Amino acid sequence: MGSEESVMETSRHEALGLSDDQVLEMYRTMLLARKIDERMWLLNRAGKIPFVISCQGQEATQVGAAFALDREKDWLCPYYRDLGMMLVFGQTAKDQMLSAFARAEEPNSAGRQMPGHYGDKRFRVISGSSPVTTQLLHAVGVALAGKMEKKDFVSLTSFGEGSSNQGDFHEGLNFAGVHNLPVIFMCENNKYAISVPIEKQLAGGSVAARGQGYGMPGISVDGNDPLEVYEAVRDAAARARKGEGPTLIEATAYRLVPHSSDDDDRTYREMGEVEEARKKDSLVQFKKYLEDVGILSTESGAELEREIGHIVDEATEYAEQAPYPDPSETYTHVYAE
C-alpha cells in the first residue's frame, strides 16, 4: 500500500472494482472485530467471561476474504479466530457478546460451545468443533453436494498453519482436487500454533506450496492487506464457479496477542517481535491507505471509533443482562425430536 498514491490516479481498490463505500465498510468491519476482541480481553481479565480466543492480527485476512464471496449463497466452514468473517456474513457485535457470556440467545450454539465455535444457519456457516481441521472436510462435502446439485456456490474453509499438518488437511485437499470441487482452502498463517513457530511446524516452509501436490493453485498473499486477500479469494471463487476446481490460499500475518486468554506468550516469544508486527498491523496500514486516498479523515476516523465503541458497549450491556440457558437444555437435541 504505497502512500505515494494520489487521489487522482486509479486507486488500488478501484482497480479491483471496489467502491469507496465498500472499502470503508471493510475497514469498519475490521475495526469492529478488533474492538469486540479487545473488549472481550478486558471482560476476561475482569473475571466476567471465562475465555477469549482472538482474531487480532488476522482481521484483514478474514474481512478481505469474506468480502470476496457471495453472502447470499456461498458457504463457510470457518475456524475459531474468524470473527471478522462472521461479521461480514451477518453476525453482530451483540451475537459475539452473547457467545462470550454463554447466554441462551447466543446464535452459534445457545451457549453450548465455547466462544469462537461459529455456526449459523442464517448465513450458511456450518457449526465447528474444537479438534482442529475437521471443518475442511465438511467444506469439501458441501462443495461435492453443490456440484451434484449443479449449484454455483463455493465453500470457503479457513484454518491455521499448524493445522495444515493434520491428516484432514491432506485428505481434504486431495479429495477436492480429485473431484475438482468448488472449495477455497484459506490458511491464516499467524506464525504460531500456540507456542510452536512456523520453523518447527512447516517442513518446506510454505503451506501454499502444498497445493501443488494436490493439483491446485497454491497462492501466498499478505494477510495484512485486505485488498490482496480480496483479490486472491475473488479469483479463486471465480475459478471455482467456472468449474475449475479448488484453490489453496495462504494469507500470512501475525498473531498479535497470546493464543487465548489462558496463554502467556512471554514464555515463548520476544515481546520485541510482537512490537515489530504491530507496525504492520492491518488496521494501522489500511487506515493509512484510506486516508491517503482521501476516503477517511482524522475526524471521520475518530467518529467511526466512537460509533463502534458505542456498539460494543451496547452489545456488552445487553449480553451481560441476557439470561443463561435453562439447565433442562442440557438434555435436548441429542437426536431429532
Added chain:
Amino acid sequence: MPVISYIDAVTQALQEEMQRDEKVFVLGEDVGVRGGVFRATDGLYKEFGAERVIDTPLTESAIAGVAIGASVYGMRPVAEMQFADFIMPAYNQIVSEAAKMRYRSNNTWYCPLVIRAPYGGGVHGALYHSQSVEKLFAGVPGLKIVMPSTPYDVKGLLKSAIRDEDPVLFLEHKRCYRLIKGEVPTEDYTVPIGEAEVKREGDDVTVISYGLTLHFALKAAEELEKEGISVHVLDLRTIIPLDKEAILEATVKTGKVLIVHEDNLTGGFGGEVSALISENAFFELDAPIRRLAGPDVPAMPYSPPLEKEFMLNPEKVKTAIRELAEF
C-alpha cells in the same frame, strides 16, 4: 416371498432408496466400478452413474467428513468403510463431528448420514479384517448403532437408517453376508430403529444377542429343545438407541439371562445390558447374569486354531445355556 442373502438385502435397500430419493448417494473405496470388495454396491454404478456411486480416494476420514458436509447441506450420503477395522482414521469425524453436530448447534445443523461397515470374524481375516467395533461407539450419544442379523432386518433397517434424521452407524457382520439367507418381501417396508425382536419364544433361559452370534443362539436353542431346555432368544437389532423394555420383558420371561456377542468381554456391550437388568429387574432373576463374548485379547488371530478359539459358536453358546438352565 423371495429368499435372498444378507448382502443382497444391503444392495436392494441401497438400490431402492436411491431410486426413491435422488439425494441418496453412495461413497467409499471401490464402491463404484468394482461394486465394493464384498459386492454390496454391485450394479449401482451401472444404474446410477459415477456421480451418485462415488469411488473416493483411499481416505477414511475424508469419506466420513465429506459425507458429513454433504449431509449437513441436505444430501443423504451412505458412506462405506471397506472394513470396520479401518474406521479408526474416521473416528474423530464420526465422534467429534457427526455425533455432536445437532447438539452443538442447538438443533440447527444435523447430519442425516449412514456409515456402513462390514465387521466381525470367522472369515480368516486376522487381526485387521475381523474386529467388532461397536463398543468404541456405543458410549457416544448422538450416534445410532444398528446391527442386524437377518436379511429382512438388514433391508428394513438400512432403509430406516437412510431415512433417519441423525447419523447411523450400520454394522454388517461380514460372515453373515453369504451365509445367512431369508425371506424378504418385494414391496417397500421398513423396520424401525430402536426395536429389538424376539426371534424365538422359550421359558427356561433368555439369550440376548445380535449379529452373527444371534444365529449361534438360535442353533443352540433348537438343539437344546431336544434336551428339554426351552430357550427364549431376543435379537437387539439396534444397540443405540437400546430397546430397554424388550430386554426387561425378555428377562422376566425366564429369570435367567445369557448375553452373547463377538466383541470383547470387557467394555463390550453386554456389560451395559447386564447393568440395565441388574438395576431394573434384580428381583426377577433366578441366576446371576451371564456374559459370553470374545476374549480380552487385542484382536482375532489368523491361524485357524487361534481364530476358532476366539470365535463363538453354537457349541459354546449351548454350554453356557445349559449351565444357566441347571443353576
